[in-house]
Structures are given as structure tokens and as C-alpha cells.
Amino acid sequence: MSEIRVLIVDDSSVMRKIVERALRQAGLDPLVVLEAGSGVEGLDALRNNAVQLILSDINMPSMDGLEFLRQLRAQKLADGVPVVMITTESSEEHVRQAIQSGAQGYIRKPFTAEQVKERVLPLIAA
Numbered sequence: 001m002s003e004i005r006v007l008i009v010d011d012s013s014v015m016r017k018i019v020e021r022a023l024r025q026a027g028l029d030p031l032v033v034l035e036a037g038s039g040v041e042g043l044d045a046l047r048n049n050a051v052q053l054i055l056s057d058i059n060m061p062s063m064d065g066l067e068f069l070r071q072l073r074a075q076k077l078a079d080g081v082p083v084v085m086i087t088t089e090s091s092e093e094h095v096r097q098a099i100q101s102g103a104q105g106y107i108r109k110p111f112t113a114e115q116v117k118e119r120v121l122p123l124i125a126a
Contacts, residue, residue, distance in 0.1 A: 004124060005032045005049070007078075009042035009056040009068060010086065015109075019055055019086065019116075026117035028124065039068030046077040053124060054078060055107075058087040058094055066094070069101040082123035086111075 006023060008016045016035045024031055034049055036042035040063050042056065054072075058065035065085055072078060082104040087094060095106050105119045 003030045003032055004028050004053065005034065005051040006053045006055065007034045007036060007042060007045055007049070007051045009036045009039060009054065009060070009065065011037050011057065011060040013037070015057065015086075022111065022113045022116040023055075023120065025113035026120060028120070039063030039065065039071065042068050043071055043075065043077060046072065051078060051081060053120065054081055054083045055120075056083060056085055058085055058098065066097055066101055069098065069103060073102050084119060084123065 006028070008019050010016045010019065020031070020033050034045050034051065036045050038060055039056070056065040056068055063071070069083060072083070083102060085098040085103045085106040086109060087106060088109045098106055104123055107115055107119050
């Protein structure tokens with residue numbers, strides 16, 4: 001498998017590492033991970049780097065994941081790159097908003113590597 005470049009956007013550095021570990025356990029390797037602590041940092045990272053996958057938390061300060069997703073699409077950054085939202089939200093409304101804004105899927109915290117594999121691998125293989 002060729003190198004997979006992934007952007008993980010989450011205001012928690014610990015959660016970014018957990019997501020990275022879950023991706024590796026799901027079989028995504030070799031993996032190059034770019035990290036961003038907010039939606040603003042995520043957009044900046046995408047202006048300078050090409051990625052094959054984006055995973056973003058929904059609840060973040062300054063720019064939440066839904067606004068990050070809207071800006072990502074509006075600015076045509078990472079066109080065609082699948083976006084998976086990660087959320088603690090049990091609200092179907094947040095999930096619906098994410099899908100309407102262009103997310104290809106979502107993962108609820110807490111999650112397992114198996115759940116990440118089920119939701120992410122089909123998007124990479126597509």
C-alpha cells in the first residue's frame with residue numbers, strides 16, 4: 001500500500017494521537033499524519049499539503065468541525081477528499097448537518113479501531 005496522508009483536526013492532542021493509533025491499527029500504514037488543533041489550523045494545513053483523508057472533531061473552540069467542513073468546501077481545499085467527523089454528540093441533528101455539509105461519515109467517541117476501519121477503509125479504497 002502506498003503512503004496515506006491524513007489530516008486529523010481536534011483540539012485535544014491526546015485525541016489526535018488516539019485517532020492516529022486507531023488508523024494504524026485499522027491497517028493504514030505507511031501513514032503520514034498532519035495534525036491541527038482547530039478548524040483554522042486545519043484549513044491552513046490544507047493550503048500547503050495534499051491529503052487523502054480528513055478526520056475532524058465537531059466540538060472545537062474558535063471554529064467547530066461543521067464550520068471547518070463548510071469552509072473547506074467553500075474554499076475548494078482538498079476537493080474530493082473524504083471527510084469523517086468524530087463526535088461525542090449523540091444528537092442526530094449534528095450528524096445530519098455534517099453529512100449535509102459534505103462529510104462522508106462519522107465516528108462517535110469512544111470508538112474502537114474496528115469502527116475506524118469499517119468507516120474509513122472503504123473511503124480510502126474508493
